[in-house]
Amino acid sequence: MALYSAAAAVLEGLERGDGGIKTLVYNSRFPHVRQLYALVAETLRYSPVLEKLLAGAALLQAEKKLPLQLAKVLVYDLLFGKGLKCGGRWKALARRHRARLEAELARLKVQQKVSRNEDLLAPAQAASPGASQVPRYVRVNTLKTCVDDVIDFFKRQGYSYLGRAASVEKLRALSGKKFLLDLHLPELLVFPPQTDFHDNVLYTSGHIILQDKASCLPAFLLSPVAGSHVIDACAAPGNKTSHLAALLKNKGQIFAFDVDTKRLATMNTMLMRAGVTGFQLAQQDFLTVDPGDPKYSKVTHLLLDPSCSGSGMVTRVPGEEAAPSPERLQALAGFQRRVLSHALSFPALRRLVYSTCSLHREENEDVVHAVLQEQGSAFRLVNAFPSWPCRGLAAFPGAECCLRASPADTLTHGFFVAVLERCGEGAAAPSILPVAAEENLQQGEGTEPGAAPKKRKRKKQWVKE
Template identity: 35%
Template sequence: MEVLREQVERAAAGEEANYPRWVRVNALKSSVEEQLETTFSKHARAESIQDIVTKSGRHIYIDPHVPNLLAISPGMEFAKVEAYTSGKIILQDKASCFPAYLLDPRSEDGDVIDACSAPGNKTTHLAAILHDHRPEFEDAPQTIYAFEKDSRRAQTLEKMVKIAGSKDITRIGFGQDFLQVDPMAENYKDVGALLLDPSCSGSGIVGRDSMPELHLPDPPADNRGGKGKPSTANANKKKRSHDEVEERAQNVLVDDDGNETVVKSEKDLEARLEALSAFQLTLLQHAFRFPRAKKITYSTCSVHSQENERVVIRALASDIAKAKGWRILRREDQVSGMRDWPVRGLVEAAEGDEIVADACIRSYKGDGRGVMGFFVAGFVRDSIDGNDALGASIDTDGDNEGEGPYLRGDDGRILRDVVGMPVLKSTGVAVSLRGVDEGKEDGDEDEDEDEMEEDEDASSDSGTGSEDEWGGISDA
C-alpha cells in the first residue's frame, strides 16, 4: 500500500517527481547537525542525487557544493514541520543558492544590496552567509538593503525575512525600484557587494511545463458499453483537453514573476527575450555605478543565452564597466563549491571567449543533477572609485583580490595568532593589541580611551540619525 501511495504521489507530481526537495538549513537559527538529529532523523543517508529520486522511502543527501544545503526525497509535507514554520530550514532550489554563495559577502565587503529581492530566499541566504563570516570582534554591523518594486511581493519578502531571523540587518524597500536608487547617496556609501537576480523568462523553472496524470479507479461498467471502458466521446474529449493544454503551453511564455506573454512565433520569442535582456543589462550597468562596490553577481532562472552569456558580454564591453575596472570573476577565483561545479557557460554565446564562458555557471533541468535551469556570473574589480567624496582609491594585492587586509587560510577564514588577533598581509604579523600606544604614559592612554568612547558615542548617534533620515526603507 505504501509503495502504491508513493507511485500515485510521484505521478501526480509530474516533472517535479524527478527532482529532490532542496532544503537550506538557515545558519541564523540552526545547523546541519541539529537538523539531521531532529527534523530528518528518520531519513536514511543517500549516496547520490539519483538515490534520492529513485529509491523508495525517506532519504537525505548532503550537498557537496553549497554549504548548509540538503536534498530530501520528494513527497515530504513541510507545512506543519516545526523547523520549517520557525525558519530553521528554508525550501530553496540548489541553483537558487548559487548567487549568494558565489557573492560570498564578508565583513570587509561592507553593506550588501539585493536588487530584486522577493520572495526573499536569496536575501535570507545573504544574511546567513554574513552570519557565518562575522568576525570575532565585530567593528560595525552590516546591512542588507533589499529592494522590491512590487509592494505586494515586498510583503512576502518582509514575512520571509522576519521568519528567517534576519530582520535586524535587513532594510526592505517597499515598492522601491532599484533602478531609481542613487548609487552616490549617503545611505549606500558602504555598499561593497550587490546581488542581481532580475525578472527573466523563467524558462528554467521546474514544473512550469508539467501536467500531472491523475490515477483514478476505472469508471463503473456501463450497460451500453464494455466493462470499465470509457466511451469514445469521453476519450476524444480528454484528447482535446490535452491538446489544448499543450498548445497553450507552447504559445504562452510565463516569466519568473508569473506574468504571461503570448508568443505566436519565434520572432515574438526573440522580441520578448531582447526586451528582457535590455532591462537586465540596464540593471547590471546601474550596479556598476556604486562607488565602493567590488563584487556583483548576476543571475537568471533562464536557459536562453540572450539573457545570460550575451548580457555578460555586453556588460563587460560597456563604457561604465571599462571606466570603473569591472571584469569577470574567473573560475579559479570563485568559492570552492562554484569552482568545482562542472556545468559552465556556452563559449559560442560568449562570442568565443573561453575565459568568460568558463567563469559563467549554468544548470539545466532534466540533466540528472536535480536542479532547475539557472545561470549565474560574478563581476569583480580591484579598487573602489577614486576622486569621489568617499575617499581615495583602495588597491589590493593582485594575489588576494577582494579579500581585505588579512591573510586567509584554504577555507577562506582569517588567520589569527594564539590570542585571536588577525594576521596582516602586508607584514605577516598579527595586529598588535597595544600598537602605537606602547610607549605612552598611563595618563595618555586614559585620555585616548576617553576620546575613543566619545567617538563611539558620536558614531552611534550619527548612525541613528542617518537611519531616521532615510524614508525609502523600513526595518524588516
Template identity: 40%
Template sequence: MSNGFVHSVTVPRIYKFTANIVRRVQEEGASLKTLIYEKNHPNIAGIYGLSMNTLRMLPHLDQLFHKTHILTEQPRLDPWLARVLITELLWGKKNLKSHSKPVLTVLAYERKFQEELKNLSYMETFISHKKKVQKPRYVRVNTLLLSVEKAISLFQKEGWKLLSRSTTYSSYLQSLSQLSEPYFIQDLHIPEVFAFPSSTSFHEHAGYQNGELILQDKASCLPAHLLNPVSGSIVLDMCASPGMKATHIAAKLQNCGNIYAVEIDAKRFETLFKQIKITHSLCVKLLNQDALTLDPKQYSHVEYILVDPSCSGSGIVDRPGQSNMNNKPLSKRLQNLQSFQVYLLRYALLNFPNAKKIIYSTCSLHPEENEEVIDEVLTDIGNAYSLMPAKQLLKNNWINFSSKRYNCGDKCLYSKPNIDFCNGFFIAVFERNFDVALPKCKRKGGNVNSTIADMGIKENDTSERKKRKFNAKTMQEKKKKEKRNLNE
C-alpha cells in the same frame, strides 16, 4: 473573473484560494510560490498540490469545457473555480465534499467529463510529467538561529539517517538520484543545505514554522554562496522579495554588517518583511522602492551587490510551461524582460564605485535572459570588471556552463534540472578591478546623476514626511510636559 454564484453554502476556502492563485499565475505571470506563501493559509501543501495539478491540466480542462459546454450552459459558473473543481474531481481526490452550488454544478457534469476523458489524450501529458526529474526537497539551515551540527542532530532524532558527504560532484549526483527515506545528505557545495527525498514535507515542521529551516532550492542558494561577503560588509539586494537570498546573505554575515533589501511591489514587500522577521535577519534594511531610483551617492559604500531580476522562470521544475503570457508570444516577453535585466545590471555595475563583487542570476534557461544580457553589459564596463570563471569558483565540481558561442564564453554557471537535480538557474559573477575607473556610459542604466535619482524616490516620501511630523509633534509635547513639571 466572472461573477460567482449567490448561494447560502460557501465554497471551501481551499478551492477559492487555489482558483485565484491559478488565475493570477496564468493572467498576470505571477510566481506560484509567492502567491501561495503570501497568505497564511493552514493548508499550504494542499493548495500547492492542487494548484500544480490544475496548471498542468489546463489544456485538457479547456477541451472539456469545449466538449461539455459547461460554461455556456452555466454562465454564472466562475471558469477558474470550475477548472480547480474539475481537476480535484478527475485527477485529484476524485470527490468533492461540499454542497455549495458551484460544486453541485460540476458534479452534475461528472458523467459527461468521464465520457469525454476517453477521447482526450491526457494520459500522454500526465505520464510525460511523471518522467520528469524528481528533484529532492532542499532545506537550508538558518544559521542565525540553528547551527548545522545542531540541525543534523535534530534530524537524526526524528529518525533520519545522514549519508556520508560526497567528495566529488559525480558521486554527489549519484547519491541524489538514489535518495530515499530515511536518508538525507549534506550538499557538496553549501554545507548549510541538505537534501531529503522529494516527497518529504516540512510545512508542518516546527523548524520551518519558527524560521530555523528554510525551504529553498539548492540552485537558489548558489548566488549568496558565490557572493560570499565577508563579515561586516555592506550588501545591496536589488530585487529582494521573497527574501530567500537576502536572509541567506544575512546568515553568511551572521548579522554583522548591513544588507539593503529593495523591493518595489507593495505585496511582495510584505512577503519580504515577513521572511526577514521570522528568520531574525536583523542586519537587513528594507526599502520599498524601485532599485533604479537609489541615489548612488547615498549608497556609495555598498561593497557587494546581488542582481536577481524578474525573469521568465523557465528553469523552475514545478512551474508549468507558459508560452503565451498575457497574450504575448514568448519571444516578445523575453525581449521585454531582457531590456529590464540589462538596464538593472548596467545600473549596478556603473553606479556603485566601491562594489567589489556583483552577482547576476536568473531562474531561467533562456539565453536571451542570460548570455545575451551579459554580452550586452560587457561592452559597457570595459576592464573595470572581469567575469569570474564559475568552474574555478566551484573548484571544478560542476558540469554546466554558459555557451562559448557568446562573448562571455563558458565563465557563467548553469544548473540544469535533469542533470543537477535542482531548478534551472544562471549565474554570472563580476569582480571589480579598482585599477580601472568606472567608464562613462549614457545608455539606460548607465552613470546616473544623483539629483535625478533623488527625484525618483517617491514611495517613501509620504512615510518620511509623516515620520518627521510625528517626531516634531512628539518633541513639542515633550517640551510642554517638561515645562508643566517645572511650574509644578
C-alpha cells in the same frame, strides 16, 4: 484564509482574468505563498482530468453548494496531491465521496489504457522533463540553528541520514525517508522529490528554508564577509536575502528593493520568521536608486537577480509563456543590461553576482558580455566555483567562467550565474570561495555512504517536536 479556499479564490481570479497566478497568489495574503502556488499550479495542470472526474462521479450534483474551483482543488489533493491533510469541513466533504472518485479515476485509466496518473495528462499539460526528479532541497538557516542539530531533528522524526553525497547520482537515487548532505553547498540537505515540509515545525519556525539548490548559488558565490554592506536589487520573495543575512551572520547591512508592495510585505514576514536583522526594505525600482546616495557609500557586494523569462523553472503553470517571443526576449535583455550597468555604478562595489532562472543566451551570456564591454577594464568575470559541472555557453572568450544549472545535469531548476569583481584600485581581495568549495568537496570524497561530515561546534537551539 484556509489553503483550499485560498487556492480556489486564485483559480476563480484567473478565470475572471484578474491577473496572473503570481500576482493573485501574492495578493491572497495566504502566509505560505510557495505552498499555495504549488497547489494552484498542479490543480491547473490536472484541470481537464479533474473536470472528467467531477462529471463522472456527479460530485457537483451531490454537493450543490460546492463551487467548481474549490471542488477541483479538493479532488486534486485527495487523488493526486498530499491526501487532504488540512481543510476542516471541506476535507470531510471530499472524503464522503472518496470511493466514487477513486472508482472514476480507475475507470478513466482503463478507458485511456494508462497505469500512472501522469499519463492521463495531454503532452502540453505533462510536467516538464526533469520536474519529477528534482529533489527537495532544504537550506539550514544558520541564524537560528546549525546543520548537525537539524540532521538530528530529522533523524528523530524517522528519517535516515546517509551522510554527504559523493555525486549527483546519489541525489538522484534518494527515495522514501532518506536524506543527504549536498555535495556542493555545506548547509543544504537533500530529500526525495515531492517531500513536503510546509507544515513541519522547522519550516514554520524559520529554522529551515525551502529553496532550490540553484537558487542558493547567488548568495553563496557572492560570499560577503560579516559586517559588509550588501544590496539585494530585486529581492522578493526573500530567500536569497535571508541567505545573505545568514552568510553575514546578521552583522552588517542589507538594502533590499522590490517594486511590489505586497511581495515586500510577504518578504518582511519571511525575514522576520527567519530571524534576519540589519535589513532595510524599500518599495522602489532599483533603476531609480541613486548610487551616489551616502546611504550606499559602503556597499561592497551586490546581488542582482532581475526579472527574466523564467524558462528554467521546471514547474511551469499551464498558460504561462514557456517560449517567449524574440521581441519579448529582446525587451528582457535590454532591461537586464540596463540594470546590470546600473548595479556596477555603485562607487564602493567590489563584487557582484548576476543570476537568472532563464535558459536563454540572450538573457545570460549576451547580457554579461555586453555590459563587460561597456565597462572596459573596470570589472572582470571571475571563474567562480571551478568544480561546478555546467559552465556558460561559448558565447565569448571567458564565458566558461559563468555557471549554468539544469534538471538533467545538476538536478535543479534551470539557472545561470555570473560573478563580477572590480579590477585595480578598490578591487575585492582575492576570492577564497572557490578554494573553500574545493576543500569542501575533497572532504566529501571517499566518505563512506553512512558517514557524517566533520562536526562543528554545535549551537544548542533545539526546536520542540
